[in-house]
Amino acid sequence: MFFDKxxxxxxxxxxxxxxxxxxxxxHYFFGKPAPPRKPGKFFLEHKKAIHFISDxxxxxxxxxFWGMNFYFSTVPVRGWxxxxxxxxxxxxxPLELFLMMSISDWGWSAIFIGMLSVFxxxxxxxxxxxxxLISLIPIPLTILLLSIISPHKPEEIFKFxxxxxxxxxxxxxxxxxxxxxxxHFFRVAWYISRALxxxxxxxxxxx
Numbered sequence: 001m002f003f004d005k006x007x008x009x010x011x012x013x014x015x016x017x018x019x020x021x022x023x024x025x026x027h028y029f030f031g032k033p034a035p036p037r038k039p040g041k042f043f044l045e046h047k048k049a050i051h052f053i054s055d056x057x058x059x060x061x062x063x064x065f066w067g068m069n070f071y072f073s074t075v076p077v078r079g080w081x082x083x084x085x086x087x088x089x090x091x092x093x094p095l096e097l098f099l100m101m102s103i104s105d106w107g108w109s110a111i112f113i114g115m116l117s118v119f120x121x122x123x124x125x126x127x128x129x130x131x132x133l134i135s136l137i138p139i140p141l142t143i144l145l146l147s148i149i150s151p152h153k154p155e156e157i158f159k160f161x162x163x164x165x166x167x168x169x170x171x172x173x174x175x176x177x178x179x180x181x182x183x184h185f186f187r188v189a190w191y192i193s194r195a196l197x198x199x200x201x202x203x204x205x206x207x
Contacts, residue, residue, distance in 0.1 A: 028197050036201025051117040058112045065105055065112075073098035099145040103138055103163050107170025110134050114175045114185065123182045132179050135171035138164050 043050065073094050113119070113134055119127055142164030146157060172179075177188035193199045 024196055024198070031197065033194075033197045033200035036199070037204055055116050055118075058115055062109055062112050065109060066102075069098060069101045069105060073101060096145065096149060099141055099148075100160065100163070103141045103145065103160070103167050105167075106138050106141065107167040110137070110171040111174045114178065119178060120184050120186075123178055123184070128179050128182060131175045135168075135175045135179065138167040138171060 114131060119131065142160060145160055145164075149156060149160070174185050177183060177185045181188060187203060190199065190203050
């Protein structure tokens with residue numbers, strides 16, 4: 001096959017991270033900072049409408065995410081697919097499947113929630129506490145899944161812990177800056193990009 005001829009290194013995350021780090025280092029030492037950008041007039045005039053559309057889209061995505069999780073996790077109960085074992089624990093098997101899918105998807109869900117306009121500015125203690133609780137959810141979900149998995153599947157424990165760890169890290173990569181510093185991810189990312197000479201000027205109040 002075509003993909004078999006591609007060196008495996010091109011499928012490594014660390015390879016592309018190294019390339020990106022090298023390009024940033026070259027730009028830092030030899031490049032010039034990009035000129036400062038200002039919010040467009042259209043954005044400033046329709047800021048509330050853009051917030052409403054953006055928030056509605058994010059809420060729709062969350063609804064679709066969790067609707068699909070519920071639908072596919074209850075498939076065995078509804079008798080499909082045909083190759084489901086004849087005598088599964090009809091209550092525990094769908095719950096295992098739902099928890100496994102939920103853990104895997106929660107990282108993205110936490111990002112969608114963190115991108116809601118209410119969390120972009122004026123991060124009060126209550127908002128930061130709410131984001132903290134949202135970002136900790138992979139832990140109890142993983143513990144609950146490990147407590148109900150079938151006894152004859154000990155080899156899957158590490159796999160589930162790994163899925164939970166990835167979901168937890170995803171939550172904190174995006175929401176961590178808001179929780180720890182009180183500044184949204186995009187604002188912190190902008191300050192880092194300015195320190196790396198990738199941009200210049202003052203932070204543009206896009207949101």
